[in-house]
Amino acid sequence: INYFLFIIKKKNFFFPFFFFLGNLPSEVAVTPNGKRVYVTNVISGTIYVIDTATNKVTATIHVGNGPIGVAITPDGSKVYVVNGNDDTVSVIDT
Numbered sequence: 001i002n003y004f005l006f007i008i009k010k011k012n013f014f015f016p017f018f019f020f021l022g023n024l025p026s027e028v029a030v031t032p033n034g035k036r037v038y039v040t041n042v043i044s045g046t047i048y049v050i051d052t053a054t055n056k057v058t059a060t061i062h063v064g065n066g067p068i069g070v071a072i073t074p075d076g077s078k079v080y081v082v083n084g085n086d087d088t089v090s091v092i093d094t
Helices: none
Strands: 004-009 014-020 025-030 036-041 046-051 056-062 067-072 078-083 088-093
Antiparallel strands (some): 004 014, 046 056, 067 078
16 A cells, blocks of 8 residues: 655645655654645654645654654654653654
8 A cells, every 4th residue: 555645735626746656654743834744654764844835755764663652842853752662752853
């Protein structure tokens, strides 16, 4: 099974961009300024960083085993990823 993230333009619900995000993308978080989207992938143990200005995946970061949650600090400076299979939290400086 393939999973995708679709970007939807609010004014006309057009799908101009989509991203293939591996076998099991799970959680999504958007920075407070809306410039980046972070998507976890449970199977690969990674988090994808998507730049909303360019609509490109700018990084794939390896985190712990089974990332099942993601949160961003109010100032957007850090991303916290909960890794459910190894009971850890990964901290990413943005």
